[in-house]
Amino acid sequence: MSGKPIAAGKSSFQLLNAQDLFRSLPLRKHTAILDVACGAGSYVLAMAEHLENEAIIYATDLWEEGLEDLSKAAAWRGLTSIRPILADLSQGLPLDAECLDLCLMATALHDLMQIQAHETALRELIRTLKPDGTLAVIEFQKIEPPPGPPPAIRLSPDELQAVLEPYGFRRETISLLDPYLYLSLQRLEAA
Secondary structure (H helix, E strand, C coil): CCCCCCCCCCCCHHHCCHHHHHHHCCCCCCCEEEEECCCCCHHHHHHHHHCCCCCEEEEEECCHHHHHHHHHHHHHHCCCCEEEEECCHHHCCCCCCCCEEEEEEECCHHHHHHCCCHHHHHHHHHHHEEEEEEEEEEEECCCCCCCCCCHHHCCCHHHHHHHHHHHCEEEEEEEECCCCEEEEEEEECCC
8 A cells, every 4th residue: 555544643542531541441561462553653652651661562554654753752752662563454464373462443443444454454453363362443433523534434333343243353342432432342252
């Protein structure tokens, strides 16, 4: 894929309370985490600080400039646990199979669906998540913007489940993060 990704430079992170998010996510030290379509890394930087730099956090995006900004911010803050990866999730990641405990996909699945890359992207997440790993999906509620994308491409919790269930994901919880966003925690069912 060439050029800037669909939502490059935008982040939903500033719309939510980070501590509420961290209470909802299964964040633990000494684990491996992936942030899909991380952009400039707002979620990644906050998670690394929250986990006191004691979890490996892979940050992948197609936006090279965003990853460069993330690398600079991580170095400035002394966050050595962050591993930026310039890669297209739908084309595969340079990660071992079953190496991730948690994958965060914040406001990215609807974009992957728009470019018809969600099927291969989800298969790659299945490959890299440990058995019984967690996929944490943040999406915009189906309400009128702003902020966020048009309602027609947003995914309601039921629509999200219809997309993920055929891949072996089972919804554990749904929680509202703010007036605009929700979090769905999905457990990858062991094959």
